[in-house]
Amino acid sequence: MEIYVIYELIVNLVLGIGKVEPSDTNYGQTLLISLVVACGLVLSLFILQGFGLYRMAKRRNMDKKFLAFIPFANILLMGRLAGECSFFGQKMKRAGLYTMVAQIIITTIALFYVVAELHLIHSGCIEFEKSAGEILSAGEMFSYTPIWVGGTSFEYFLCQYYDIADMLIMIFQLVFEVLMLVLIMGLCRRYNPRSYMWMSLLTLFIPMSRFVLVFVLRNRAPIDYEAYVRARREAYMRQQQQYQNMYGGSPYNPYRPTGNAPYGQPYGQSQPPKEEPFGEFSSKKNDEPFGEFSSKDDEPFDEFDGQNGNDNSSGSDEFFN
Numbered sequence: 001m002e003i004y005v006i007y008e009l010i011v012n013l014v015l016g017i018g019k020v021e022p023s024d025t026n027y028g029q030t031l032l033i034s035l036v037v038a039c040g041l042v043l044s045l046f047i048l049q050g051f052g053l054y055r056m057a058k059r060r061n062m063d064k065k066f067l068a069f070i071p072f073a074n075i076l077l078m079g080r081l082a083g084e085c086s087f088f089g090q091k092m093k094r095a096g097l098y099t100m101v102a103q104i105i106i107t108t109i110a111l112f113y114v115v116a117e118l119h120l121i122h123s124g125c126i127e128f129e130k131s132a133g134e135i136l137s138a139g140e141m142f143s144y145t146p147i148w149v150g151g152t153s154f155e156y157f158l159c160q161y162y163d164i165a166d167m168l169i170m171i172f173q174l175v176f177e178v179l180m181l182v183l184i185m186g187l188c189r190r191y192n193p194r195s196y197m198w199m200s201l202l203t204l205f206i207p208m209s210r211f212v213l214v215f216v217l218r219n220r221a222p223i224d225y226e227a228y229v230r231a232r233r234e235a236y237m238r239q240q241q242q243y244q245n246m247y248g249g250s251p252y253n254p255y256r257p258t259g260n261a262p263y264g265q266p267y268g269q270s271q272p273p274k275e276e277p278f279g280e281f282s283s284k285k286n287d288e289p290f291g292e293f294s295s296k297d298d299e300p301f302d303e304f305d306g307q308n309g310n311d312n313s314s315g316s317d318e319f320f321n
Helices: 002-017 027-059 065-069 073-082 095-123 153-191 193-205 209-219 225-247
Strands: 085-087 090-092 126-136 139-148
Touching: 002 027, 002 095, 027 065, 027 073, 027 095, 027 209, 065 073, 073 095, 073 153, 085 153, 095 153, 139 153, 153 193, 153 209, 193 209, 193 225
Parallel strands: none
Antiparallel strands: 085 090, 126 139
């Protein structure tokens, strides 16, 4: 897949800077040279990534470390190193396998597209019709539409595939990029959990940076991400608890006083005793209202109370005896 990306980049640079048009006789040769250069660049990055994966697998005593230098299989090894990945909150245990399958499909489609393009141009089965496009400050942009000229039935099939290959590549490339992002996030979580997010986004916008990233992470020790998050959370909670014990109150209240002083009281002062309203008319003792008209010894209906001297020893009511 990376070969096709670099190939398209080189072709666009040649068309824009080199002023080469599809109608030129050397256009097919230009495409072939672009493909060779793309293969060379991807091979260099692939070897660099292979050393990184091999080193990671060796540090964890994994078997089949040689898969790091085998195309497509190195993605499977990367999935083993990343472990269980997360995709929109769902656990994905075989992210490496799914990504490898997607890479095989997109690479096959892209390679067949490049081969079909080179063959159709070299055999003269298609020609490119120029049509005016947008007018920019540097001049007028042109788009080129392939037109079938003639050839065998197989070459006509290649021409039909050449027309729809761009759409197929776009669809499967999106699937591959999403799966690769999930895999890279899982790998970075295990080997660099503190900065895994921006590293993963970097590989999304610059796909070639993935090779360099794996090589950079080769000497890091693997970390259990769930345990790392729990340790960070516990450390944060302990820090907040110590902060509250030292200063009291909520740590998020910048106006909190010391102790239990209410809001708005000057800092460092204790709370004054609370004064009762109408204190001159009341006392701390539980004074009964209309106390001067009653006493604790006098109880209403006292003569009917069974606890006075007139009651019997059993304390039962004589009315029901």
